[in-house]
Amino acid sequence: YVILRFIEYMPTNGLEQNDWYFSNSRVKEIIERKWGRLESISFFAGSVARYYKIDDTKVVFGFISPISQPFCHQCNRLRLTAIGKLKPCLASNLEIDIRKPLREKAGDHEIEILFDLAMKEKLKGRPEPPYQRNKYMFQIGG
Template sequence: MTAPLIDGFGRRITYLRLSVTDRCDMRCTYCMSETMRFLPRDEVLDLEELARLGEVFIAGGVRRLRITGGEPLVRRDILGLFERLGRRIGDGLDELTLTTNGSRLAEFAEPLAASGVRRVNVSLDSLDGARFAAITRRGSLHRTLDGISAARAAGLAVRINTVALRGINDDEIDTLIGWCGGIGADLCLIETMPLGETGEDRSAHYLPLGELRARLERSWTLSEDGGACGGGPARYLRIAETGRRLGLITPMSHNFCASCNRVRISCTGRLYLCLGHEEGTDLRAALRSGADDAGLRALVDDALDRKPWRHD
């Protein structure tokens, strides 16, 4: 291990989100425009470049690495990246995880488990087929549910991620809590953020989770649960009736900046230091100009010195 990754405020970086593609087989209304134009393939890092960046961050003390997209499982030969990074578990890395929409999870669950993945986050915003199709614009609820079943059968822990949308799915949160309890999964509720071009007015559907929590407490017995789950930004509550946990990710109403331990890298090799900032540091140019690991690390350290204390 090299010197630890520390930002200008003394916060140690131990969590990396690594995007492997901008492509997705869904067009969720809060995430991307229905007419999204994807990047030229030569602008996207190849799997070797992604692996190198992952290993540089692991050497700097990143303990948890989450593969994201787009939808990671649409990336050709993606299992090779999981297998390579999975070999670092116990050798610097504590956990390799995945965020997915579940559409291809039935096919990939067993090989993911074999590569070292032990936990997956699955995006699921409704258990109603028509509503699910409307939110995702082209997704199949049955395929996602089949993927969740396959993940559980492969021994993977499953966390369900639900973006809480006023007037769209907020009448379904109680149902989702009960359903997650039935399958033995934690549920994490997420506030929508006004970032990126989606073709939708997200402000109309923004729902502060403090408001939603007050509503849920009329039906469920919720208590603070300080246990961490994956080193991420969620604050957890224990649900007495199901025994499972309810996570709340509140980047807009109650940010988690003071304890921020994470950065993300886009599929084009831009290092983003803050969830709420769209400025980034280009690592791709250095990769493709022959920089060694020390040169990449120097770029990362310079960027971390500029990591903001909080987002606006």
């Protein structure tokens, strides 16, 4: 299979750039106009993307649509940044430092407590708008 995923622009730095936004439903319409109807398929269990394929091909399109089709209620991910911060939610500034405890040779129990804290924050759900994110996606690691 050839898999092509489209990710809607998701402002993560607190700067809303509406002129950059292009919904995945518009992308899907363009693909269908050019190559025909897309058939919905189950492709990756637990994925926030919605997958489609063109009949009788091995081309799969995935659409991650955080703005037009929010998936926060299904999101089961934590993010680990390149600098060792654990983020429960992309829409939040909360980061839990695990690099420092790891470098200080913290035990498994101490690290487990930090992951438990991140999961408890995750279960609280997405913060309410306006989001006060202070980082770009490339700084988060996505």
